[in-house]
Amino acid sequence: xxxxxxxxxxxxxxxxxxxxxxxxxxxxxxxxxxxxxxxxxxxxxxxxxxxxxxxxxxxxxxxxxxxxxxxxxxxxxxxxxxxxxxxxxxxxxxxxxxxxxxxxxxxxxxxxxxxxxxxxxxxxxxxxxxxxxxxxxxxxxxxxxxxxxxxxxxxxxxxxxxxxxxxxxxxxxxxxxxxxxxxxxxxxxxxxxxxxxxxxxxxxxxxxxxxxxxxxxxxxxxxxxxxxxxxxxxxxxxxxxxxxxxxxxxxxxxxxxxxxxxxxxxxxxxxxxxxxxxxxxxxxxxxxx
Amino acid sequence: xxxxxxxxxxxxxxxxxxxxxxxxxxxxxxxxxxxxxxxxxxxxxxxxxxxxxxxxxxxxxxxxxxxxxxxxxxxxxxxxxxxxxxxxxxxxxxxxxxxxxxxxxxxxxxxxxxxxxxxxxxxxxxxxxxxxxxxxxxxxxxxxxxxxxxxxxxxxxxxxxxxxxxxxxxxxxxxxxxxxxxxxxxxxxxxxxxxxxxxxxxxxxxxxxxxxxxxxxxxxxxxxxxxxxxxxxxxxxxxxxxxxxxxxxxxxxxxxxxxxxxxxxx
Ligand SMILES: Nc1ncnc2c1ncn2[C@@H]1O[C@H](COP(=O)(O)OP(=O)(O)OP(=O)(O)O)[C@@H](O)[C@H]1O
Ligand SMILES: [Mg+2]
Numbered sequence: 001x002x003x004x005x006x007x008x009x010x011x012x013x014x015x016x017x018x019x020x021x022x023x024x025x026x027x028x029x030x031x032x033x034x035x036x037x038x039x040x041x042x043x044x045x046x047x048x049x050x051x052x053x054x055x056x057x058x059x060x061x062x063x064x065x066x067x068x069x070x071x072x073x074x075x076x077x078x079x080x081x082x083x084x085x086x087x088x089x090x091x092x093x094x095x096x097x098x099x100x101x102x103x104x105x106x107x108x109x110x111x112x113x114x115x116x117x118x119x120x121x122x123x124x125x126x127x128x129x130x131x132x133x134x135x136x137x138x139x140x141x142x143x144x145x146x147x148x149x150x151x152x153x154x155x156x157x158x159x160x161x162x163x164x165x166x167x168x169x170x171x172x173x174x175x176x177x178x179x180x181x182x183x184x185x186x187x188x189x190x191x192x193x194x195x196x197x198x199x200x201x202x203x204x205x206x207x208x209x210x211x212x213x214x215x216x217x218x219x220x221x222x223x224x225x226x227x228x229x230x231x232x233x234x235x236x237x238x239x240x241x242x243x244x245x246x247x248x249x250x251x252x253x254x255x256x257x258x259x260x261x262x263x264x265x266x267x268x269x270x271x272x273x274x275x276x277x278x279x280x281x282x283x284x285x286x287x288x289x
Numbered sequence: 290x291x292x293x294x295x296x297x298x299x300x301x302x303x304x305x306x307x308x309x310x311x312x313x314x315x316x317x318x319x320x321x322x323x324x325x326x327x328x329x330x331x332x333x334x335x336x337x338x339x340x341x342x343x344x345x346x347x348x349x350x351x352x353x354x355x356x357x358x359x360x361x362x363x364x365x366x367x368x369x370x371x372x373x374x375x376x377x378x379x380x381x382x383x384x385x386x387x388x389x390x391x392x393x394x395x396x397x398x399x400x401x402x403x404x405x406x407x408x409x410x411x412x413x414x415x416x417x418x419x420x421x422x423x424x425x426x427x428x429x430x431x432x433x434x435x436x437x438x439x440x441x442x443x444x445x446x447x448x449x450x451x452x453x454x455x456x457x458x459x460x461x462x463x464x465x466x467x468x469x470x471x472x473x474x475x476x477x478x479x480x481x482x483x484x485x486x487x488x489x490x491x492x493x494x495x496x497x498x499x500x501x502x503x504x505x506x507x508x509x510x511x512x513x514x515x516x517x518x519x520x521x522x523x524x525x526x527x528x529x530x531x532x533x534x535x536x537x538x539x540x541x542x543x544x545x546x547x548x549x550x551x552x553x554x555x
Contacts, residue, residue, distance in 0.1 A: 095468035110481040119463075
């Protein structure tokens with residue numbers, strides 16, 4: 001994928017809108033306004049990195065897109081269909097087309113690698129076949145291919161809890177991709193991994209998103225990773241988008257705009273209790289370097 | 290100690306608060322013991338007579354009489370069958386109850402209803418339920434089996450519901466995010482997280498049902514307990530002794546089996 005430019009590259013004309021988010025707002029029952037009128041559009045495949053300080057609303061944003069968090073207001077159009085109005089069956093159908101990758105991998109530990117990957121096909125399988133762990137031969141085939149692709153050839157019968165963090169995330173990636181998604185949602189895929197593994201995982205996410213021409217929204221705490229692996233960077237601050245441009249446009253003043261202001265002055269109770277906020281200073285140092 | 294400069298003192302916080310609270314509690318407990326022993330108005334003569342009768346009874350129990358082994362065997366078999374069948378029936382019925390009684394799965398009204406059922410079911414001891422079922426279904430193993438099936442379902446449901454509430458939410462969420470249906474989320478996201486412990490609890494329950502099945506027979510709900518009660522009423526103490534020995538052996542066997550299987554699960 002070349003140089004990476006989000007909004008309408010010259011000469012391309014009207015591009016199909018893959019995802020369009022309109023004035024998305026989320027107010028939690030606690031009264032916390034985590035998202036405050038977010039507008040956001042994806043027209044082409046590639047990696048969109050979402051950065052912002054802890055509590056800026058990155059996870060809330062990503063989880064609103066597949067309605068793991070129920071939006072308070074706004075519209076989410078995936079290929080023209082508004083996900084917000086969907087009933088349960090419609091939502092399930094939409095979720096089949098959205099792959100999700102998690103910081104904590106969220107594998108089912110007692111299941112094998114193969115079962116974890118095939119779980120990505122559950123939306124296409126009946127309950128009886130689920131009980132019997134029966135999946136279409138084509139799905140099993142695809143699972144083997146994907147395991148090979150993510151570097152886990154021969155691991156299919158290992159139990160997920162016998163894997164290292166990096167290997168687990170590879171399984172998580174395979175599980176998301178076997179859905180053949182039209183959109184990938186990735187919430188801090190590398191925050192539980194060492195720096196080297198983190199880069200390998202980000203590279204893998206990027207390669208697969210490009211190979212399959214699937215747009216990916218990736219929450220990142222590490223600005224250096226965003227610079228290196230994203231085609232487009234979106235900066236969140238206090239539930240609003242304050243930056244949306246190519247990674248090259250990220251300079252000190254824009255980083256100040258994203259990470260500064262609110263976070264230096266915000267009272268500590270604004271921070272979610274269990275976050276990797278300790279990483280914040282390093283992130284800024286990296287960015288400055 | 291007083292505030293010396295170098296060493297700062299620290300004490301673990303006690304369950305019963307400070308030193309004075311602890312002393313007060315201890316004193317209150319001692320006072321209660323004295324009062325209750327006095328208040329029980331124990332009739333010494335009666336206690337002594339009881340001991341005398343016990344000696345007489347023990348003498349008549351020896352040697353145990355296994356001559357009616359057919360009756361004994363039939364009772365034992367009935368108890369074992371009752372225990373196994375009721376465990377299986379209980380295991381089947383506990384699943385929907387457990388799912389409904391897990392706060393992280395069921396909507397609030399369903400949750401409250403299921404929890405209420407569990408509370409009611411656990412309020413009444415097996416013997417009380419057995420008395421009720423004997424009234425409803427007549428003497429015999431059917432009443433006993435229903436009793437044990439009911440209390441097993443409630444017991445298993447309570448244990449499993451608690452495990453379901455403690456599953457890691459991440460994998461469950463991941464399953465939902467793939468567009469899986471509720472049943473599939475349960476099968477892939479929840480069952481693997483609870484199945485081993487649930488099996489352990491189930492095995493334990495078979496063992497418990499074996500023990501209960503020998504007791505509820507006494508109120509007429511079939512099994513070896515009924516045989517035992519009959520032998521006592523007829524003063525066939527030597528036969529009673531044989532029955533008691535067999536029950537002890539059976540319970541020990543059940544316990545060994547349960548321990549053995551649960552140790553191998555993991
Ligand atoms: N379930 C919830 N209930 C109430 N408030 C919540 C909930 N989840 C998140 N919040 C609040 O919403 C705000 C945004 O949280 P969110 O998790 O989206 O931030 P984030 O940008 O992902 O942070 P981090 O980088 O630490 O993951 C925070 O102030 C957080 O405390
Ligand atoms: Mg987050």
